[in-house]
Amino acid sequence: MPPLLYREPMPSPWPQSDPSPADRAAYADAEPRPFWLATLPERAAHDPLTGATDADLCIIGGGYTGLWAALAAKAENPGRDVLVLEATRCGNGASGRNGGFLEASLTHGLANGLSRFADEMDQLERLGAENFEGLRGDLTAHGIDCDYETTGVLSVALESRELPDLTEEAELARRFGTEVELLDADATREQVNSPTYVGGLWHRTGSALVHPGRLADGLRVAAHKAGVRIHELSPVRDLHTEGATLRLTTEGGVVTAPKVLMATSAYPPLVGAVGRYIAPVYDYALMTEPLSAQQQREVGWANRQGVSDMGNQFHYYRPTADGRILYGGYDAVYRYGGDVGPHRDEDDASFAKLSQHFFTTFPQLEGLRFSHRWGGAIDTCSRFSVFFGRAFGGRLVYALGYTGLGVGATRFGARVALDLLDGRATEATQLKMVRRRPLPFPPEPLRSGVIQLTRNRLAAADRNDGRRGLWLRTLDRLGLGFDS
Numbered sequence: 099m100p101p102l103l104y105r106e107p108m109p110s111p112w113p114q115s116d117p118s119p120a121d122r123a124a125y126a127d128a129e130p131r132p133f134w135l136a137t138l139p140e141r142a143a144h145d146p147l148t149g150a151t152d153a154d155l156c157i158i159g160g161g162y163t164g165l166w167a168a169l170a171a172k173a174e175n176p177g178r179d180v181l182v183l184e185a186t187r188c189g190n191g192a193s194g195r196n197g198g199f200l201e202a203s204l205t206h207g208l209a210n211g212l213s214r215f216a217d218e219m220d221q222l223e224r225l226g227a228e229n230f231e232g233l234r235g236d237l238t239a240h241g242i243d244c245d246y247e248t249t250g251v252l253s254v255a256l257e258s259r260e261l262p263d264l265t266e267e268a269e270l271a272r273r274f275g276t277e278v279e280l281l282d283a284d285a286t287r288e289q290v291n292s293p294t295y296v297g298g299l300w301h302r303t304g305s306a307l308v309h310p311g312r313l314a315d316g317l318r319v320a321a322h323k324a325g326v327r328i329h330e331l332s333p334v335r336d337l338h339t340e341g342a343t344l345r346l347t348t349e350g351g352v353v354t355a356p357k358v359l360m361a362t363s364a365y366p367p368l369v370g371a372v373g374r375y376i377a378p379v380y381d382y383a384l385m386t387e388p389l390s391a392q393q394q395r396e397v398g399w400a401n402r403q404g405v406s407d408m409g410n411q412f413h414y415y416r417p418t419a420d421g422r423i424l425y426g427g428y429d430a431v432y433r434y435g436g437d438v439g440p441h442r443d444e445d446d447a448s449f450a451k452l453s454q455h456f457f458t459t460f461p462q463l464e465g466l467r468f469s470h471r472w473g474g475a476i477d478t479c480s481r482f483s484v485f486f487g488r489a490f491g492g493r494l495v496y497a498l499g500y501t502g503l504g505v506g507a508t509r510f511g512a513r514v515a516l517d518l519l520d521g522r523a524t525e526a527t528q529l530k531m532v533r534r535r536p537l538p539f540p541p542e543p544l545r546s547g548v549i550q551l552t553r554n555r556l557a558a559a560d561r562n563d564g565r566r567g568l569w570l571r572t573l574d575r576l577g578l579g580f581d582s
């Protein structure tokens with residue numbers, strides 16, 4: 099293990115000044131659309147639902163959760179009539195907007211998992227590893243090409259006070275069997291050349307990078323090929339019991355089904371009670387143009403890891419297969435009432451800050467422009483990991499709350515949700531993590547106040563040597579949190 103270089107505390111690298119005109123100009127002409135979706139081949143939408151139909155299983159939401167569930171249901175029983183209702187286009191939610199960090203963890207990382215499900219962690223890690231391997235196998239089996247790369251993830255420290263946290267993270271990761279490599283400042287910069295780094299931890303196993311849009315679209319194609327009926331542009335407006343079945347109404351049609359899976363993530367839930375557990379938090383991202391050969395050399399990044407920094411408010415960034423850099427995170431924006439929709443896909447203040455922080459991270463790339471900018475809603479829950487529940491007498495099951503780490507965990511969530519719907523007891527359905535729900539958020543207007551206060555305290559902790567004040571320590575003790 100290379101020795102860690104402890105340095106005198108230095109101030110956070112992020113400028114305290116407003117973003118400059120050059121920072122703003124860099125994204126001014128960017129296409130306001132997720133790069134991952136904008137670069138998929140054009141295709142006709144699946145027809146919206148019209149008229150009345152029935153199905154054995156109806157899935158609401160055509161993101162990763164809904165599509166993995168549809169595929170799994172068909173794989174288990176090809177004769178089962180499975181129908182997906184998607185409000186817009188499949189993959190247009192978080193599944194087509196994320197960073198593409200595919201991680202084995204089902205619990206939003208080891209530390210979060212241990213703080214909530216300590217006695218189940220060995221099991222949860224094993225199930226996470228099986229899911230991670232199974233996902234890769236499914237990609238091969240279904241011929242899904244989503245630029246899968248096992249590059250690992252590099253956690254980078256930007257301040258000396260974060261170095262002991264990296265050491266702790268390394269010990270924990272090793273204890274649970276992840277291969278990690280601790281790097282001093284120079285070794286970290288040899289991996290990715292940023293003057294902001296004072297140390298790093300390279301998680302070499304248990305993670306991969308993917309093209310999120312190609313993953314979502316590949317799942318859609320595979321589900322369609324398997325015989326799943328898919329209707330896009332078909333938002334479910336109403337849901338109620340009709341005898342032993344549920345009746346789902348869209349603008350143009352009606353579906354009757356004995357079993358329904360709700361996989362609607364951060365969007366307004368059709369089961370009112372679920373709203374207590376989910377806070378839709380917006381995360382924003384910029385994508386650069388492809389780097390020139392000279393710019394690539396200046397950045398290094400030969401091992402192409404996903405990178406995230408260690409702040410309470412953190413950035414995530416990564417290279418793409420065609421030589422760009424995605425740069426996202428930092429702000430996590432909750433709006434009063436949990437407002438979600440296309441009108442929230444842009445946030446100039448967040449883009450400006452991201453641009454400024456990008457050029458602070460990579461000053462050698464000054465002059466590079468961003469080709470795409472976008473935002474997406476994260477289904478944050480207070481324990482940062484998927485939870486499940488039943489409604490309408492068990493006819494409906496939901497799997498929600500992945501909180502920013504769902505690229506891999508959605509495959510697990512989809513399968514558990516199916517088992518719950520079908521009444522199958524499995525190892526996973528016995529887990530506390532599956533049986534228990536997170537603590538609810540308070541209702542508005544308290545909810546906005548609490549979330550805003552927590553955000554302010556997190557930012558203050560980052561400015562204040564990372565020290566968590568009374569508010570954050572109180573939340574920690576209650577097992578309540580707010581993250582993206």
Ligand SMILES: Cc1cc2nc3c(=O)[nH]c(=O)nc-3n(C[C@H](O)[C@H](O)[C@H](O)COP(=O)(O)OP(=O)(O)OC[C@H]3O[C@@H](n4cnc5c(N)ncnc54)[C@H](O)[C@@H]3O)c2cc1C
Binds near residue numbers: 185186193195366508
């Ligand atoms: C900006 C961003 C970055 C992220 N980065 C990462 C990352 O790097 N790694 C990681 O692991 N996770 C990341 N995540 C989280 C990850 O993307 C999600 O956990 C995952 O995509 C959730 O999938 P889902 O299918 O549950 O939800 P979604 O993909 O959001 O799908 C829900 C679908 O339901 C549909 N819907 C909603 N209401 C209705 C209705 N009434 N009727 C019909 N359809 C409806 C929506 O249109 C949507 O398509 C990120 C998320 C965001 C937003």
